[in-house]
Amino acid sequence: MPGEQQNPFRIGERVSGYAFADREQEVARIRQAMLSASSLLVYGQRRMGKSSTIHVAAEAARRSRPKPIIVSADVATATNLFDVSARLLRSLYLETRWLKLRLEDLLGGLAPRVTVKLDEHGGPPSITFGIDRRTASEEERRRAFEGVFERLSQVRESARRPVAVVLDEFQAVRSFAGESSEWHLRDVMQRHGDLAFVCAGSQESLIHGMIGPDRAFYKMFDLLHLGPIDEHVFADWLEERLARGSGVAPGVGLQLVRLAGPRTQDVVQVARQLYFLGLASGRRAEVEDVQAALDEVVRSEAPLLRSLWSELSPQQQDVLRVVALGVERLFSAEVRDQYGLPGASSVHKAVETLVARGVLVREGTGAAFDSPFFRRWVLTEVAPDLG
Numbered sequence: 001m002p003g004e005q006q007n008p009f010r011i012g013e014r015v016s017g018y019a020f021a022d023r024e025q026e027v028a029r030i031r032q033a034m035l036s037a038s039s040l041l042v043y044g045q046r047r048m049g050k051s052s053t054i055h056v057a058a059e060a061a062r063r064s065r066p067k068p069i070i071v072s073a074d075v076a077t078a079t080n081l082f083d084v085s086a087r088l089l090r091s092l093y094l095e096t097r098w099l100k101l102r103l104e105d106l107l108g109g110l111a112p113r114v115t116v117k118l119d120e121h122g123g124p125p126s127i128t129f130g131i132d133r134r135t136a137s138e139e140e141r142r143r144a145f146e147g148v149f150e151r152l153s154q155v156r157e158s159a160r161r162p163v164a165v166v167l168d169e170f171q172a173v174r175s176f177a178g179e180s181s182e183w184h185l186r187d188v189m190q191r192h193g194d195l196a197f198v199c200a201g202s203q204e205s206l207i208h209g210m211i212g213p214d215r216a217f218y219k220m221f222d223l224l225h226l227g228p229i230d231e232h233v234f235a236d237w238l239e240e241r242l243a244r245g246s247g248v249a250p251g252v253g254l255q256l257v258r259l260a261g262p263r264t265q266d267v268v269q270v271a272r273q274l275y276f277l278g279l280a281s282g283r284r285a286e287v288e289d290v291q292a293a294l295d296e297v298v299r300s301e302a303p304l305l306r307s308l309w310s311e312l313s314p315q316q317q318d319v320l321r322v323v324a325l326g327v328e329r330l331f332s333a334e335v336r337d338q339y340g341l342p343g344a345s346s347v348h349k350a351v352e353t354l355v356a357r358g359v360l361v362r363e364g365t366g367a368a369f370d371s372p373f374f375r376r377w378v379l380t381e382v383a384p385d386l387g
Contacts, residue, residue: 008241009272011265014055021229021237021264023053029224030057030198034164035064039189039197041170041211044226045361046202046370047265053226054166054200061164068162068196069095069155076169080176081141085148086127088165089114092152094124099159106155110147112140138177142184149192156194164196171201171210182216189220205362228262238271245275247284255290260372270294298376305377308359315342319350321386323360323367324378330366339386 010019026042033040034057042050058070073087092106107114107127117126129136129144149165156163167173173181189197199221201207211217228234235253242248252274260270274293278285298305309317322330322339329335330351331344341347351367354360359374360367369375 006245007272007275008244009268009275011269011272014052016052016056016059018241020052020056021049021268022233023049023056023226023229026053026224026226027057027060030054031060031064033198033222034058034061034068034070034196035162037162037194037196039221040199040224041207041217041221042198042200042224042226043204043207044202045204045263046358047263048202048226048228049264050200050202050226051168054168054198057198058164058166066161068164069099069159070164070166071095071152072166072168074168075172078172080136081138081145082129082136084167084173085141085144086129088148088152089127090124092148092155093127096155096159106151110144110151112136112144141176145184146188149188149195153192153194162196163194164198167197167199169201169203170199171203171206174206174210179216182210186216186220229264231257231261234264234267238267242271242275242278242285245285246278246282248278249284249286251287252285252290255287259290259294263372266372270297273297294372294376298373298380301373302377305374308374309378309382312354312359313350315346316350316354317382318386319347319354320359320369320378321383323369324375324383325386328366 008018030040030042030053032038042054044050061068061070069092071088071091073084073091075084078084078087089107089110096106107116112129115128119125152163152165170185173185175181177184189195209215211219211221211223229237231254234257238253238256239248239250242252256267256271256274260267270290270293273296274285274289277289277293277296309320312320318339318341319330322335322341327335327339330341331347333344335341336344336347351360355362355367358370361370369378
C-alpha cells in the first residue's frame, strides 16, 4: 500500500517510541517495580497494550544505573515448565551478552543438564533440557524451573545488578498442573525475593480467582489494571499522527476511539487503515471516513470471521445476532420472544460459552463483543436475518 513505511500506526508487535500511545504513569510504575525487587501484576483485557507497556518500561529501566537484567517468557504458548525455563534461559543469555559472562557460567550445572545450540546468525540459542519431554514427571519439570531462578539469583549477586523476571500471560501456568502450579510459582517467587517479578495477564476472570482469598496469589502482588486510555488523550495522539499523512479533520480521533474502542490495538488498526485511505485519496481524513476505514478492516478479516462464525452452534449464532443489534435485557422473555431465542437457561449457557471462547466479554449485567470487527461483520452480514 502507498506510504506503508511511513505509516505511524503499527499492529501485531510490541511498539515503543513514536508508535507507543500515552501510558506514562503505567510505564513509570512498572519501571519502578523492575528496579525494586517487588512483585507487580499488570492485568486487563486483551489488546490493551500490556506487552508494549511492559516493553517500554523495560527500555526505561535499562537506562538506569546500575543497568538491570530483565528476562522474560510468554507462558501462554508454553506446553510445560521446560518451555518456560528454556525461554527464561534464552532471554538471560541474550540479556547478559553485554556483561560478557561465559555461557558455561550462565547455564552450566543446571539440572536436568542443558543442551545449547548456538544460532549461526547471532539469534537466540536453542536450549533444551537433557530429558525426554514426553516422559518427564512434573517434579522434574519443577526442579528445572527452580534451577533457573537459582541461577538468576546467582547472576544478580555476581553482577551486582537488579534482576527482573517478566512472565507474560502468567495465568496460563495453571494449565500445566492445575492449582498446584499456582502454589509452586508462588513458592518460587517467595524463595527468590531478591528478584523483581512483573506478571501480566489478560484473562481477568481467571486472574481475579487466582488472587482471591484461599488462592495462591492472595495479597502476593501489587496490582496495576491497564484499562482504556483516556479518550481525549488518545484522540489527540491519533490526530497528531494522522496529520502527518494527508491531514485530518477535527473530531476524527474521537470518532476512531468511539467506533473501534475501547481496545488500544483495535483503534490503532482502524487508524492505520484510515492513514492508508488518506494517502490513496490524496485528501485529509474526515469524520465520516472512520466508518469506511473500519469496514475495510472488516473486509480484510472476513474470511477469518466467517470461519469463526461457522464453528458456532445455531443458538450461539442467534445470541450473537441479538448482541450485535445492541439489544439489552438479553435474558428477558420479551427479547427472547421477539428474536426467537430459546429459554433463559439456554441463552445463559450460550453466553457463558461465548465468553469462555473470547468472542464475548462481560459488560455490567450483559455482554458485548470482544472484537468491534466481528460485531460489525455480524451486524452487516447475518443480523438482518432476524428481520
